[in-house]
Amino acid sequence: MGDYENYLKGSPLEVKVITRRIGIPNSASIDVFLQNDGYKALAKALAMKPDEVINEVKNSGLRGRGGAGFNTGMKWSFVPKQSAKPKYVVCNADESEPGTCKDRPLIEFDPHQLIEGVAIAGYSIQSNQGYIYVRGEYRYLLDILDRALQEAYARGYLGKNILGTGFNFDIATHTGAGAYECGEETALLNSLEGLRGYPRVKPPFPAVVGLYGGPTVVNNVETLSNVPSILLNGADWYSKLGSAKNGGTRLFCLSGHINRPGVYELPMGFPLRRIIEEVGGGIPGGKKLKCVIPGGSSCPVLTPEEIDVPMDFDSLSKIGSMLGSGGVVIMDEDTCMVKAALRISRFYAHESCGWCIPCREGTSWLKTLLTRFHAGGGVAEDPDTALDVAFNILGKTLCPLGDAAALPVISILKKFRHEFEDHLKLGACPYERSAVTAS
Amino acid sequence: MLSDTLKAKFDQVIARYPLKRSAIVPLLMFGQDEIGYVSDELIEEIARAVDVRPIEVIEDIGYYSMLHRQPIGKYNLQVCTNISCLLRGGEGILEHCSKKLGIGHKQTTPDGKFSLEEVECLGACCGAPAMQVNYDFYENLTPEKIDALLERLRKNSSA
Amino acid sequence: MPEPTTAAPPTTVTITIDGKSMTVPPGTLLIEAAKQSGIDIPSFCYYPGLTLQGACRMCVVLIEKMPKLQTACTTVVANGMVVHTANDEVKNARKAMLEFLLTNHPLDCPVCDKGGECELQDAVFRYGAAETRFLEIKHHEEEKKFSNLVYYDRPRCILCYRCIRVCDEGMDVNAYGIGFRGAHSEIIPNHGDKLECEECGMCIDICPVGALTSGTYRYKTRPWELTYTGTICNHCGDGCKTTLSIRNNEIIRANNRDHSGFNGEFLCAKGRFGWDFVNSEQRVTSPRIRRDGKQEDSTWEEALGTTVARLNNIITRHGADSVAVIGSNRTTNEENYLLSRFTRTVLGTNNLDHHRTADFSSLVGALTNSHATDRYATMQGVATASSILLIGNNPTHQHPLLAYQIRQAVRQHRARLYVINGDEIKLRRQATLYVQVKPGGEADAVRALICNLGPAADLLAAGSTPISAVAEKLKTESNTIIIFGDEIRGEMVGELVRWGLTLPGRTRFIALGDYANSRGAADMGLLPGNLPGYSSITDREARAYFETVWGEKLPVKPGRDLRGIVSGIHAGDIKTLLVFGSNPIKTLKLDGNALSKLDFLLVADLFPTETGALADVFLPATSFAEKAGTVTNTCGQVQAVKRTMRKPGTRSDLEIIMALARQFGRKWPYNSPDDVLREMIAKVRGYSIALPTLLLGGAVATVPEGIPPALERVDLISTSGDSLFTSGTVSRYSKALNSVEEAKRPHDHIF
């Protein structure tokens, strides 16, 4: 599809766990999957007690790859054992965080790994129905998944009495129609119920009251794709792959000003500097680094001084940023940070669901202010106003989209204030060219 | 009148959910794929199929950015200019398409062949600059690639 | 993601708000707990009784040990919670929300209807943020006309979603939705760019700003130019409290924004918009006398003089029983009481009746016989009932408040509603069981219900729930409220009551009469056989009682009922007819010359009605808004109506009756409606009500008791089947109600 394979270039530094089948011809077919220990983990899980499966995942240190980085096994353990209403597993394949394109290859080249992960999650919380919510733009992945699901049903890995264990589990795909907010787990649930993708008031959390009011586990594609390997090789093996409390590997999407853009599977805690310089092969034209977004556009940006950080959830939050969704966006010295802030703000203004005031009004205010400012119409107060607006959004919205919009702008305004001053002095953008020069 | 294949698809999709209304968005998407846009009739049919009031379908249409109430071109060029693509010349690609087709954001060529849209992140960041034509991805774009593509599409559409 | 608590909840929780410690029941919302201790946390999207939104973020507070500010409207109190609602962090956050709201707000307060009573304006005064740093262009949008009565101004809208929720959850109309996304979000109506709904206007009142405005009020005036008077709606029999806004002797609007009265914020289209008949230029403002065939303007002196002369003449020539009087469903209790006195003592006849729309007499008689006169249900009672049996009627159209109360009971108290109806009434949506009988089959259904025998095969509509199912369920309920329309009358009422009283708990009853004082007309004895308070004219003691109260003899001969009066006119036995606030030609569907045999016809009314057009003397009467007194709703609850203005040239029925009595040489001891009320309270059984409560605007339940004569012919009881947008004759003179598009659709149209 597209030029996709082109940028799964691979790197000797990779540790391939969930991407290990990618590259094998026909890796999406169930036969290739089965020849490469496909559905063994499901068989193994079904032979265990549900709680044992949950503990295995908990101990592996697997943390949510969707952005929040919450311990996956722990999340599953919140699901009440007894429930009047049916329980559900929902796989979040809404991948829309700018800079992120990792769930796409996982579904395109190894859909059965994901299906197996969903089924195992279903067994562990004793659910009988899973849904995979795929963003509308990924229509071709929907078709790939539907095909894979048919195969899995045909071979008895889904449906009634799976592998003769008496466990019944169904999975259906669901398409979105263009809305970043529907990646937020409760908005996703509303969307899945046919409503506008507005987030829900928490608590109650989905694990207790979720889809159709039943206990529901919502997990990211990458998260669930890790589950089979964890069950096959054990929690210990998995946790040792990564750093403390950050089990396993994770997919990093290198994009922007980088020589070898692509999706790479690296151990948790792999240093950001080496990702840029060794894995990504440095910056085109030998240019200097200006800043990096470490985990998708909602993360505070990092300056060159900050890139010796190990890429795991805790290390990044220590330096005031986030590992987020693994979207590493590199910007070289010729990048206009005002423009970057503007473009990011435009995105969040466009995607705000509009439910709550600070996000609805705040994001569109930031967008219009920065548009005017970057176009040369800035006034001296603008940078402070923008900072205030961002802080007034921060922590006051119903769902985290507000924070996602505020944090990058705050970090850029703080770390690159001088660029705003330059715009004011010049009455125009000093970098206009570079933004549009194709590399 | 919706085609029988579409009607069959509707039934099959609705059957996936314990609550019929869950199917609204998928039905809108599949319906739009066939009809080319979300027609009044489609809204009525869907409302009936999942027994909700039409306004509930209309609420969804307004929310989701991929659904449109007017017919658009046979080929809808959706150019991403979000951060990763921006950094690799996404805006230039958009400009180029716009010049080539003589239309701007959310406009359609008089012959109804092409529409152009500036869109948010498509999930092709590592292949930036990228765009989607209808559902097909085109990545690592250059003006030359665009020209070639437009040529090909023109041929297809007149063929 | 904190671990969801599964521990058993305590019986009460203790929390500290701004230093004050308090205990509240578990499950209480923080915003409500604060309110209880006098701490007002600002809010836009939160609205008591409606679902939670967490959208406006105005209610943010600081809760110790929580990472960030929390919304008080969605936070449930937890033991030991320490809350700060007024520190700087909180104040600044609220200020910020307001600044955000104002970024795209037009700030056209000087011309906005809500100016002066706007929650956004108030909040800005309280927290500042009036000066904005917003330098961008506000997106503008033209005002939208959703209907003739409802307009929407997007730029003013703060998207609190109250309108959507009150329409869905309160009205079960679901006419609103949200269009588009993000900053472009807006409220959209259900039919393209138009509303198709019940036009109740609840969305207008509940809107905290001037986004939704009233087609009849918008841009007319400013709130501070108005004087406000709380009174009672004059349309249906439910008795909603309404606040009339008056500017120079004209009613400008009606609403219930102070939420006084058992209707809370509720008003239907008639209550909110249908008062404008009072201002109608078709009101008659001078007495008229017929001279050689045509009515001409005259003076009060002449009109009253002529009337008394003609009456004296006829009574001496043909006797008192050649005179008949028809009373009103809308006049006050005081007026009805005096009309009853006037007819029986001054005229000396019992030929007195009114258009009866419910069989209140039979209900009172049945409950008295069963020693159960403590079983009249109240309007408030319905909203908190656990079980309701609704037989006949279509409350959505004929008793909008009652329908609202029933929906409240079902939604907020999980009440079970059992409906037996010949029609697919809208309330079936709330019903636990819905028995659809063939049109007019309600009485037979009740018989089947009572005798628990299988109904006649053809009684039920195809596929309907069997009646036995309802009978079984009701045995498992307790404290059921039984509500019935005009379909149940005469001895059926007695049978229903006796059976109802055998159900578990305290079964209570409501009979549904059409108009603002239909109940009061029966209570005050505008019936041939009833004296005020449901005692029978044939009961010697009762007669003696009122003879002492009124100091005059009462006629013994039974009077004619409405049908008897009409046939009497036809037979030439009735020579004179006095009609007060009633339009028999229309309500009885009489043809124009049915009254032609009369020697003399007096009509007192607001408008030149079909009956009024035939009058020899026409007296221009006042409306509910122009006089003081009391009315009794269909549940038997008395409320005060107040004088707010007066159309020059008109007089109230009370003034008219008093004047006539005076000219007949009577010296009645009343100088004001209050004097009449005091006598009623002292003398009319069931009306010994607490005057202070009444004068303070409360509703006081009566407990009528008595054995009135049995109903002779069932066709004396019949609803006029008004819709949401009609109200007998007066609604024809309401521009607002006539402008309602939905009214042009079939009456039983369900929204």
Ligand SMILES: Cc1cc2nc3c(=O)[nH]c(=O)nc-3n(C[C@H](O)[C@H](O)[C@H](O)COP(=O)(O)O)c2cc1C
């Ligand atoms: C605005 C917003 C958008 C999000 N988008 C996505 C998304 O596209 N994919 C995803 O997996 N998680 C997304 N999330 C995170 C989800 O809310 C949720 O945390 C996640 O799906 C849980 O799965 P995990 O624990 O496996 O990460 C988003 C969150 C927010 C606030």
Ligand code: SF4
């Ligand atoms: S922060 Fe508020 S407006 Fe923004 S997406 Fe979340 S709920 Fe919607």
Ligand code: FES
């Ligand atoms: S009142 Fe709490 S968020 Fe609106």
